[in-house]
Amino acid sequence: xxxxxxxxxxxxxxxxxxxxxxxxxxxxxxxxxxxxxxxxxxxxxxxxxxxxxxxxxxxxxxxxxxxxxxxxxxxxxxxxxxxxxxxxxxxxxxxxxxxxxxxxxxxxxxxxxxxxxxxxxxx
Numbered sequence: 001x002x003x004x005x006x007x008x009x010x011x012x013x014x015x016x017x018x019x020x021x022x023x024x025x026x027x028x029x030x031x032x033x034x035x036x037x038x039x040x041x042x043x044x045x046x047x048x049x050x051x052x053x054x055x056x057x058x059x060x061x062x063x064x065x066x067x068x069x070x071x072x073x074x075x076x077x078x079x080x081x082x083x084x085x086x087x088x089x090x091x092x093x094x095x096x097x098x099x100x101x102x103x104x105x106x107x108x109x110x111x112x113x114x115x116x117x118x119x120x121x122x123x
Contacts (some may be wrong), residue, residue: 001100001111002027008042009117010098012086017119020081022096028067030054033099034072035110038092039120047105048079048094059103064090086121094119 008020024036035050049060049070058070069082078095094117097110104110 002029002032004096004098004112004114006094006096006114009119011120011122014086014088014121014123016086017082017084018119020065020083020094020096020117020119022079022081024077024079024098026030027112029072029077030074031100032112033102033104034070035080035097035099036070036079036094037097037107037110038090039116040089040092043092045095046092046108047107050099050102050104051079052102057102059105066119077086081118087121088121088123089100090119091121092119093117 003026019061036048039045050059051070055072067085096114098112099110
């Protein structure tokens with residue numbers, strides 16, 4: 001199992017940007033599909049984005065398409081989530097996850113999870 005550690009969360013004003021990072025260790029990073037999920041208080045975990053092994057193919061939820069960009073650097077064992085034009089409704093704990101299958105959009109598709117990083121968007 002790969003271990004995942006997120007960073008980069010924080011407080012940002014609406015319309016601003018943040019970049020989240022997720023560093024992986026303990027496995028062959030390029031063998032994993034990487035994804036980002038988020039969970040707001042009182043809501044279910046929501047798929048945000050996923051990137052295939054090589055980074056060529058990506059997939060986004062409709063709620064973030066056009067604003068967020070997922071990317072990966074296999075040489076650094078890291079996946080990123082660039083978040084632009086942030087909205088208050090983007091406030092959540094963001095977690096990265098690793099999967100062995102593609103496409104992967106359900107929590108059950110992912111076998112390894114990070115602890116999450118808080119993103120708070122203020123008006």
